[in-house]
Amino acid sequence: MRVKVLLFVFWLFVGVAGHGQAPRTPVRVAIVGLVHGHVGGFLSALPGNTDAQLVAIVEPDQALAAQYASRYKLSQSLFYVDLETMLASKKPDAVLVYTTILDHRKVIEAAARHGISSMVEKPLSTTMEDALAIREAAREHHVHVLVNYETTWYASNTDVLEAVRDGKLGAVRKVVVHDGHEGPKEIGVGPEWLPWLTDPVQNGAGALFDFGCYGADLMTVMEHGKAPLSVTAVTQTDKPAIYPHVDDDATLILRYPGAQAVLMPSWNWSFARKDMEVYGTEGSMVTVGATNVTVRFKGDAKESDIVAPALARSESGSLAYLAAVLHGEVQDAGDLSALDTNVVVMQILDAARQSAASGRTVLIPEHHE
Numbered sequence: 001m002r003v004k005v006l007l008f009v010f011w012l013f014v015g016v017a018g019h020g021q022a023p024r025t026p027v028r029v030a031i032v033g034l035v036h037g038h039v040g041g042f043l044s045a046l047p048g049n050t051d052a053q054l055v056a057i058v059e060p061d062q063a064l065a066a067q068y069a070s071r072y073k074l075s076q077s078l079f080y081v082d083l084e085t086m087l088a089s090k091k092p093d094a095v096l097v098y099t100t101i102l103d104h105r106k107v108i109e110a111a112a113r114h115g116i117s118s119m120v121e122k123p124l125s126t127t128m129e130d131a132l133a134i135r136e137a138a139r140e141h142h143v144h145v146l147v148n149y150e151t152t153w154y155a156s157n158t159d160v161l162e163a164v165r166d167g168k169l170g171a172v173r174k175v176v177v178h179d180g181h182e183g184p185k186e187i188g189v190g191p192e193w194l195p196w197l198t199d200p201v202q203n204g205a206g207a208l209f210d211f212g213c214y215g216a217d218l219m220t221v222m223e224h225g226k227a228p229l230s231v232t233a234v235t236q237t238d239k240p241a242i243y244p245h246v247d248d249d250a251t252l253i254l255r256y257p258g259a260q261a262v263l264m265p266s267w268n269w270s271f272a273r274k275d276m277e278v279y280g281t282e283g284s285m286v287t288v289g290a291t292n293v294t295v296r297f298k299g300d301a302k303e304s305d306i307v308a309p310a311l312a313r314s315e316s317g318s319l320a321y322l323a324a325v326l327h328g329e330v331q332d333a334g335d336l337s338a339l340d341t342n343v344v345v346m347q348i349l350d351a352a353r354q355s356a357a358s359g360r361t362v363l364i365p366e367h368h369e
Contacts, residue, residue, distance in 0.1 A: 169280030177215030206246030211265030
């Protein structure tokens with residue numbers, strides 16, 4: 001198992017130089033879609049990035065494309081309206097997908113047919129059917145498909161996952177993960193993003209998918225890629241005037257042999273949060289932001305606060321990681337960004353959606369091969 005770190009949320013999209021390593025050849029990337037607001041983080045830091053070179057942008061909405069061109073001072077020569085035309089003419093090493101979640105499958109499949117890898121924003125897809133089709137395309141065409149989560153680059157999460165892997169906490173019995181914020185409309189999500197983010201077809205669900213995927217991702221790595229035995233979920237809409245079509249609050253209980261995880265994704269927190277509590281037979285670790293961890297082991301009189309250590313540059317951010325994968329420096333298997341991990345994440349989210357709709361616990365098959 002390999003996990004990754006990033007000390008500052010700003011670096012989520014760009015990766016950073018440092019740690020005394022020589023800069024690698026930048027990978028040639030194309031952005032597909034401008035309707036996902038996270039694309040702005042990459043474009044803002046593009047001039048100083050050493051891991052990736054932007055060669056094209058595909059966005060059929062020409063008014064939206066013009067807005068981004070003006071805002072980020074981008075050359076008009078970068079822009080395409082048709083995905084296939086761009087893939088054939090520019091032949092990037094990878095596409096960075098900032099479409100709706102529903103559109104992930106068609107972009108990944110198109111890129112794969114050209115032998116081009118993809119990195120998408122979380123979650124992988126809106127349905128299990130699409131997740132399996134994406135995996136089939138990746139296998140058939142021998143390309144990488146990676147999923148980008150902000151919490152993948154948290155030093156605090158890395159420290160906890162490594163402690164669990166090394167047995168420092170003993171047998172893990174309970175994990176509690178809180179993710180979310182005050183709500184997408186409340187925090188000012190842009191007009192190109194909000195309509196599909198709050199649509200059950202284009203996003204899969206509301207807070208359940210938007211933030212439930214974080215905890216499902218962490219738990220899947222913690223459980224060495226195994227799916228839970230069952231998922232029980234409750235969703236509700238506390239702000240129907242704002243989010244009439246999707247949930248804005250959810251609670252998931254994942255049952256594993258000897259352990260439970262409770263995931264609490266919500267658009268109703270009073271502040272933005274992404275934190276995790278892990279309780280084992282020998283101690284506990286609680287993440288505090290991106291870099292800090294509160295630790296208490298059996299026999300300790302009280303908790304202690306530590307700062308998690310940084311990892312190598314190739315594991316320091318999404319684009320640094322993408323470049324390392326494409327250069328063959330790291331293997332994308334069993335980690336937080338890996339396709340195999342995120343197929344299991346989709347099993348969890350799909351089961352949670354079924355459970356919330358039916359009011360019953362959903363059992364998960366052992367394998368989806």
